[in-house]
Amino acid sequence: MNLFDKGKSGPQPVGGLQAGANVDWVYRVQEIQRKKTYKGTDYLDLTVMDKSGKMPAKIWDNIDHYHGLIKAGEIYRISGEVREYKGNLQLSVSRLRRLEAGDGDFPAEDFEESPPFDSQALMDDLAALLDANLSDPHLRRLVELFQAEFGPVFRQAYGAMKIHHAFAGGLLQHTHSLLKLILAVAPLYDLDRELLLVGALFHDIGKTAEFRTQPALESTLAGGLLGHLVISLEIFLEMKKRVPDFPEPLSLRIQHLIVSHHGEKEFGSPEVPKTREAYVLHLLDLLDSRLSIFSEQLKAGDAQKLFSEFIPALGTRILLEK
Numbered sequence: 001m002n003l004f005d006k007g008k009s010g011p012q013p014v015g016g017l018q019a020g021a022n023v024d025w026v027y028r029v030q031e032i033q034r035k036k037t038y039k040g041t042d043y044l045d046l047t048v049m050d051k052s053g054k055m056p057a058k059i060w061d062n063i064d065h066y067h068g069l070i071k072a073g074e075i076y077r078i079s080g081e082v083r084e085y086k087g088n089l090q091l092s093v094s095r096l097r098r099l100e101a102g103d104g105d106f107p108a109e110d111f112e113e114s115p116p117f118d119s120q121a122l123m124d125d126l127a128a129l130l131d132a133n134l135s136d137p138h139l140r141r142l143v144e145l146f147q148a149e150f151g152p153v154f155r156q157a158y159g160a161m162k163i164h165h166a167f168a169g170g171l172l173q174h175t176h177s178l179l180k181l182i183l184a185v186a187p188l189y190d191l192d193r194e195l196l197l198v199g200a201l202f203h204d205i206g207k208t209a210e211f212r213t214q215p216a217l218e219s220t221l222a223g224g225l226l227g228h229l230v231i232s233l234e235i236f237l238e239m240k241k242r243v244p245d246f247p248e249p250l251s252l253r254i255q256h257l258i259v260s261h262h263g264e265k266e267f268g269s270p271e272v273p274k275t276r277e278a279y280v281l282h283l284l285d286l287l288d289s290r291l292s293i294f295s296e297q298l299k300a301g302d303a304q305k306l307f308s309e310f311i312p313a314l315g316t317r318i319l320l321e322k
């Protein structure tokens with residue numbers, strides 16, 4: 001063993017890693033994908049994480065060996081160097097191995113992601129907003145059922161696998177923002193506030209079954225084959241059956257909000273918005289998702305650079321100067 005084999009002595013949480021840091025610590029591999037560089041060379045693209053955060057990681061050498069060894073969701077001892085690439089930090093892995101007895105004990109909860117905000121407080125606020133703004137007894141009953149069934153899941157759910165709200169609590173944060181936007185916009189245009197609130201509550205709930213985050217972040221069979229619009233619709237229809245005498249026209253309007261919220265058929269909506277409320281939900285959904293891409297880029301962006309890299313979802317590079 002030479003000096004370079006010696007591990008760092010203390011914990012190195014992902015959230016505290018800086019560019020240039022030499023890393024030798026224990027992380028969970030959340031995702032692993034074999035990819036090719038533009039020159040055609042194979043490499044492994046990983047996401048490593050612990051409860052403090054997550055970071056992309058790359059393995060450039062011994063690809064076959066590591067591809068056979070690494071299982072997404074498991075914890076490994078990883079050495080490497082933190083580098084900056086296109087304005088974001090990533091870990092260039094030089095060595096990775098399974099945990100050994102001498103590594104010590106690492107409780108599973110140290111590798112579970114928690115929402116980057118007080119999710120209980122946000123959940124309480126969401127419940128209070130709905131309670132204060134819904135008077136229709138069918139909708140109130142529906143929301144009660146929703147909260148009983150999805151409350152705990154909702155607090156932890158990702159809002160997406162990639163791009164925006166892709167973190168624990170992301171779905172709750174996105175839905176909560178939509179409710180606030182609806183309350184601001186509905187009176188300006190004399191829109192059906194109650195319909196919009198309930199449509200927003202259900203619109204992305206199918207994401208809780210579209211992909212899983214444990215043990216690894218990946219699509220489910222239903223998610224890959226049906227997508228979250230169809231799953232959200234199914235969840236709504238099943239829950240609505242448990243509310244006696246739920247009016248059919250109201251049910252159809254909510255269903256329309258769910259299936260048209262991506263706005264265009266080429267983006268997965270089987271029908272485009274045909275009511276003012278459906279159109280508004282689509283636009284507010286777009287507004288919140290796009291602005292969260294801005295804020296996530298501004299947060300992660302390189303302070304030394306004026307513009308970000310090209311962001312496909314926005315179709316441009318964005319100004320990083322605040």
Ligand SMILES: [Fe+2]
Nearest residue numbers: 203204228261
């Ligand atoms: Fe959606």
Ligand SMILES: [Fe+2]
Nearest residue numbers: 174203204285
């Ligand atoms: Fe959404």
